[in-house]
Amino acid sequence: MPVNAYHHVNFYDTDAMAVIHHANYIRWFEIGRVEYLRSIGITLTEMMDDGYVFPITDISAKYVSPGKFDDNLVIETTATALTKAKMCFKYRIYRQEDGQVLVTGKSQNVYTSKETGRIARLPEKYYTRLQAAMEKEKALAAAEVQG
Numbered sequence: 001m002p003v004n005a006y007h008h009v010n011f012y013d014t015d016a017m018a019v020i021h022h023a024n025y026i027r028w029f030e031i032g033r034v035e036y037l038r039s040i041g042i043t044l045t046e047m048m049d050d051g052y053v054f055p056i057t058d059i060s061a062k063y064v065s066p067g068k069f070d071d072n073l074v075i076e077t078t079a080t081a082l083t084k085a086k087m088c089f090k091y092r093i094y095r096q097e098d099g100q101v102l103v104t105g106k107s108q109n110v111y112t113s114k115e116t117g118r119i120a121r122l123p124e125k126y127y128t129r130l131q132a133a134m135e136k137e138k139a140l141a142a143a144e145v146q147g
Contacts, residue, residue, distance in 0.1 A: 001140045005035040005075040006096070009067060020067040025103045026059060029091045032077030033107070036089065040133040042126055051114045052122065057086075061105035072096040079134050084121040086110045087130065 007028055015021040033054075034044060047054065067073065074096050081088035091105040113120040122130075 001137050002076040002078040002092075003032070003036040003039045005031045005077070007031065007073045007075060009069055009071040009073060011069050014069050018068060020071075020102070022061070022063060025061050025063075025093060025105065028073070028075050028093060029059070029061075029077075029089070029105055029107055032075040032091055033089055033109070035075075036077045036079065040129050042129060047126065048114060050123070050125075052120060052126075053112050053114045054087075054109045055112055056107050057110050058108040059105065060107075061091075061103050063103050064101045067093075067095060067102045073102070079130070079137065080106070081108075082127075082130050082134055084111070084127055085119050 005028075009020060013020050013024050037043065044054065072095065074094050076092040076094070078090050079087060080090050086108055088108045089106065091103070091107075092101060093103045094101045110119050111122045112118065
């Protein structure tokens with residue numbers, strides 16, 4: 001089951017053509033990731049306090065339709081892969097009023113030691129919560145397909 005975050009498009013989110021500037025979608029993917037983690041009881045602050053950071057190593061976006069000033073957006077985030085060293089997400093940002101998809105995307109993040117900057121294995125404290133959330137999502141998706 002995806003986790004949703006919301007954003008109301010501000011004037012400064014748009015460009016000279018009066019559409020959402022493409023770079024903002026990458027920022028909004030991050031809002032989605034942070035909200036996804038929060039939804040399962042993990043905060044980036046807690047991870048950083050424990051010595052872990054979560055940098056992006058790969059990201060992509062496909063622009064489908066332009067968004068505009070004053071649109072209300074839904075940032076839908078789903079975890080797609082997890083190991084003790086990395087996690088992948090997919091995103092779908094759509095206009096809340098009419099469901100029009102504006103952009104889809106995906107990212108890969110790696111768990112890294114805040115101290116050394118090297119890839120680090122995620123401790124069980126976080127891994128078990130992430131793994132349980134993904135298993136729950138898969139079960140709900142399977143039930144939805146069958147139901």
